[in-house]
Amino acid sequence: MASYDVIVIGAGPGGYVSAIRAAQLGLKTACVEGRETLGGTCLNVGCIPSKALLHATHQLHEAEHNFAAMGLKGKTPTVDWDQMQSYKGDVIGQNTKGIEFLFKKNKVDWLKGWASIPEAGKVKVGDEVYEAKNIIIASGSAVATLPGIEIDEEIVVSSTGALSLPKIPKKMVVIGAGVIGLELGSVYKRLGADVTVVEYMDGITPGQDLEVARTFQKLLAKQGLNFVLGAAVQGVEKNKNKAKVTYKLKKDDSEHTLDADVVLVATGRKPFTDGLGLAELGVEMTERGQIKTNAHWQTNVPGIYAIGDVITGPMLAHKAEDEGMAAAEVIAGKHGHVNYGVIPGVIYTHPEVGSVGATEEQLKAEGRAYKVGKFSFMGNGRAKANFAADGFVKLLADKETDRILGCHIIGPMAGDLIHEICVAMEFGASAEDIALTCHAHPTYSEAVREAALACGDGAIHA
Structure with missing residues (x-):
């Protein structure tokens, strides 16, 4: 049975960074990942591909609106959606292969498969069981949807499906005016879609400084995004290749509908701990399904740590990275530190x-x-x-x-x-x-x- 000082479960930004830091500190380290590529949600179907599409469509916006004013004249570019998807894929590939290189450089073993923890000190991957003096859970998060709304990743999509639509929709409804909904809504608006954002709260980007949020909404509306605020979505009805979104306005309880070719459900994410066996281990959880940890990212079970989206705090890649480095340093006998008051x-x-x-x-x-x-x-x-x-x-x-x-x-x-x-x-x-x-x-x-x-x-x- 192979034995490690540290096994990290999950190779997203928190996990792979934690594994590399542990290896740099002289600990024999492995990282478990079931995807075909490293990098987790962020690099494969999140932060990186969405930024590629945001960049590409911003260039289109500049060409359509500002080039002529600068004396750059000529035919406005047309969109080759397949080529844009190929560009996005190349960006993903460069980043995920970069992590493979870093694992090899730092002598981190990639255990390919999905992990479970049969008992403290052991990690099972497929049919193999590995010993680990310390286990760091960095399994990330999954899409959270609304009751009664089924995501099929074709007509009703999550952020994952929205990144790889077969064609640009004429009409898109985005449920949720948070970061993911506004970023992807902006992408498709620039590509020519009619985009309507439906939000339960009375303003966009809940938790943001109110003056900034109000200015932000005005600027996005000026760009052509439509907003329906204070609206509780009742359901999404699919009919062949179309969808109908029903919502009620909180102010007067009136019911309305919106037709769409694609509905993007962007109502947040939830910790992903399925299949790890945490309940059987007796790992304490919060009411929101997060893993409880102390100030050193330790769970109540000795030798098991947790970081990133599975614990409390903002679900941000850089927060997970900081916690990943800090947890590795604690295990190595050093002082791991994260300043939660300074996370941008x-x-x-x-x-x-x-x-x-x-x-x-x-x-x-x-x-x-x-x-x-x-x-x-x-x-x-x-x-x-x-x-x-x-x-x-x-x-x-x-x-x-x-x-x-x-x-x-x-x-x-x-x-x-x-x-x-x-x-x-x-x-x-x-x-x-x-x-x-x-x-x-x-x-x-x-x-x-x-x-x-x-x-x-x-x-x-x-």
Whole structure:
């Protein structure tokens, strides 16, 4: 029976990163994965392929709307959907093969198959049983749907099916105005589909800073996305190659329907622990089906750890990566650390949305004295030159100490710009620290500095 110091279950961003870190720390490590390729949902049917389609369709949008104004004239590109799918596949392949290379480089064994844990210290893969001093569960999450709605991945699809539709639909209904629904809704809107987003809450991106969410909705509506908010979906009826979505408006209980060629169910995800045998092992779970862990990512069963989407916290690939490295370091006798107060969130539409730390609504609820520094991208020279002046940077700082409490950006490259604030928050920086730091001109990042200046005596270009 083969024996390992660490066996990681799942090769998504949390799992493969954890396995590599454990191996780097001198631990004999294996990683179990049942897919044909490594990388989990993120690299195969999530983050990476969706970003490929977002990038491709943004280029189409630029060609249709901005090229002529820049003196780039000619016939607008037509969409070869099969070629776009091939491009997406190539991107996936490059990334998944890259992880295979990293496993070989770091001497991580890939145990191919689906795992179960027959008892503490043992992992079963197929007919083989392996011994493990430590087990890290990183099995990720699965699509969560609404009661009574069956996903067939043809007419009623999850994010997985939406990435590989056989053709571009004329009409698409998206159920859920969260990150996944808005990103994929944007893709198909740019490709020419009539897209309607139905959301149970009264606003999009629940939990986002309210001012950002409202601006975001206006900008997406300007791009042609339709929104039905405060609507409870009652069901989806399929008829041959079409679907009918029925919903009730919460404000007056009136019932309405929407016709669609494709319905995308984007109502979130749930922890995936099927087949692991956790109940038989006595692993404690939360009411939401998550694995309970302590501050060191340990479960109540000695030698079994859990990270990523299967435990509490935001279901984000980078959160899982941080936990994966930290858990490996704890097992190796080091001090693993994750700062849960500085985990950024990004929405990769155009404009992008990036956020970290507290929202203004959270600070108000806490009764925290704070100040706001805002700067519009309309005052940023680079943004105006690039037809990207929609949006703003909003910096929140403690009223007395000036310490940065949060930041919310809607605008060009927001997903990259937010990391300046992440680093600043890690070091306990003040808004003034950002304001006094020289930023290259002309860059989008100057908008972040201007927002920091607005927390003090005032922005220069406002």
